[in-house]
Amino acid sequence: MFKIGALEKLIxxxxxxxxxxxxxxxxxxxxxxxxxxxxxxxxxxxQQVQESVHPCVQCFSYTDEADLCRFCKDTSRRDDLVCVxxxxxxxxxxxSSGVFRGRYHVLHGAISPLDNVGPENLRIRELIERVDAGLQQRSVSYLPHSDNEVAKTAPKINEIILALDPDLEGDTTVLYLAKTLVDKEVKITRSASGVPIGSDIDYVDDRTLGRALENRVEL
Amino acid sequence: MFKIGALEKLIxxxxxxxxxxxxxxxxxxxxxxxxxxxxxxxxxxxQQVQESVHPCVQCFSYTDEADLCRFCKDTSRRDDLVCVxxxxxxxxxxxSSGVFRGRYHVLHGAISPLDNVGPENLRIRELIERVDAGLQQRSVSYLPHSDNEVAKTAPKINEIILALDPDLEGDTTVLYLAKTLVDKEVKITRSASGVPIGSDIDYVDDRTLGRALENRVEL
Structure with missing residues (x-):
């Protein structure tokens, strides 16, 4: 057969x-x-991407800035609201939805036993640490002039919005996170599933319509 | 917007x-x-592809060997038959069809005025030069011990098989080549179009079936 080593390697x-x-x-x-x-x-x-792009130390999104990404640095954003x-x-x-002005946390995937992706392969431990650091900070906040740097910088998180895909892996991850974070003092919500804006109820699949009816909103 | 320069460049x-x-x-x-x-x-x-892969000087296919590719070097192949x-x-x-044991010539595209690809952008001039070199060699072959290197190495081409795509661009290129090579002493053929082996005449489009009937073969 007609094979060129270097070309085969690129292919x-x-x-x-x-x-x-x-x-x-x-x-x-x-x-x-x-x-x-x-x-x-x-x-x-x-090469440029390799040299300059790395994960943000707080939310694990990609950034080319030192340590924190622009969303974690932005002082106009709410600290108590984290979108996962x-x-x-x-x-x-x-x-681009223009609705959310809080912080982010990137899991880098979703739990998928079939693909050998478990909770330990995702940034779930780091999310729990973020929540814990915020709770800890509140409990020590009455101490005057604390020199604990983590306690000084870690804000209390009041709500975690899970904006995960409404598929099998996303649902599994949502369940796991809800169970793991249940005893923390934090509200867990999930972005709603339902009929997409501009579409026709006639053309929506059964499961989506079912979810839309379950998640109905009072007017 | 959330843009990372290096990442945007890669995208x-x-x-x-x-x-x-x-x-x-x-x-x-x-x-x-x-x-x-x-x-x-x-x-x-x-990088390896850039360093080692280059066009063959005769047929313009890619090779990682010096000058000639393995098909142009292979002495067991017929020199008088060129598949374009x-x-x-x-x-x-x-x-992989296993039928052809001659030489090749790669045009690197087909004539397509809509994409600004004319005959001058393809390896058509080099094909004509290959044909001419073969003809010239025969005309000087009676000279004993000719020291004309081209004449010595260039073989006479008797048949050129145009294995181009049976689409608008391929058809245009076939017509152009047939016209250009008409006064050379070389037979021009084209790989047949027709009903693919294993398929059903019922499912073949009109133009393919039309071509299959035109190109009918006597048994």
């Missing part, structure tokens, strides 16, 4: 991207080969 | 790949960020 690497099969990977590799500068520009973009999302890209979606 | 580069829209590019970028070693391995694969294809990957398809 293999591209094939590891989600949604890219062997045939597509081959097409992409040939496109990269054919297009002048493509390989250079892609390599430099990959599966992926960093979900923050963009929540932001 | 932009991935978006330039064929069939990858902005949403897919974002998903790929986050996958690359999340997966350990992915960026390193992709960069090294890209649009893309290097098409060679793999022709090879």
């Amino acid at each position: 293999h690497e591209l094939n590891r991207l989600p949604g890219v099969g062997p045939k597509t990977a081959q097409r992409l590799a040939y496109h990269i080969l054919r297009t002048p500068d493509f390989s250079d520009r892609l390599q430099s973009a990959l 999302v599966e992926e960093p890209a979900d923050i963009l979606r929540v932001e | 932009h580069e991935l978006n330039r790949l064929p069939g990858v829209g902005p949403k897919t590019a974002q998903r790929l970028a986050y996958h690359i960020l999340r997966t350990p070693d992915f960026s390193d391995r992709l960069q090294s694969a890209l 294809v649009e893309e290097p990957a098409d060679i793999l398809r022709v090879e």
Whole structure:
């Protein structure tokens, strides 16, 4: 067979991207080969991301700023409200809704036993630590001039909004988080599921309509 | 908006790949960020391809060998038969049919005025030069011990098989090549269009069936 080692390796690497099969990977590799500068520009973009982008130390979204991301730094945002999302890209979606002005926490996935993703593979421990740090801070707040840095900076969290996908993995994660956080002094809510705005009830699947009826809102 | 310069640049580069829209590019970028070693391995694969893969000087397929690719070097192949294809990957398809044991010539595309691809953007001039070199060699072959290197190595081409896609661009390119090569001493053929093996005449489109009837073969 006609195989070029380096080209096969590139096709293999591209094939590891989600949604890219062997045939597509081959097409992409040939496109990269054919297009002048493509390989250079892609390599430099990959390198720049590697050098400058890292997870925020508080919410675990990606940032190119030192330590905290812009959402964690923004002083105009509410500290007592935390929106938990599966992926960093979900923050963009929540932001563009224009409704939420609190902090974020990115789990980097959802619990999925089939894919070997358990609670220990997600940023759940860090979420619990954030909640605990806030509770601890309140209990020591009557001490004048505490020199405990964590206690000084960690704000009390009153509500955690779970904006996870309404699928099997998202539902499992919501249940797990609700159970884990039940004895903390914090309100747990979940973004509502229902009929999308602008769509037709006729075309909505049974489970979505069922959830929409269960989650009905009093007017 | 929440934008990280380096990440946006990577998304932009991935978006330039064929069939990858902005949403897919974002998903790929986050996958690359999340997966350990992915960026390193992709960069090294890209670099290796850049360093070792280049077009063959005769057929313009890709190779990692010096000058000539393995098909142009293979002495067991017929020199007088050249199969013209649009893309290097098409060679793999022709090879796996197991029928063809001649040489190849890769055009790197097909004539497409809508995409600003004219004959001058393809390896058509080089194909004509290959045909001419073969003809010239025959005309000087009676000279004893010719020191003309081209004349010595260029073989006479008797048949050119155009294995181009049976679409608008492929048809245009076939017509152009047939017209351009008409006064050369070379037979021009095209791979047949018709009903695919294993399929049902009932499900074949009108144009394919029409072509299959036109191209009917005497038994």
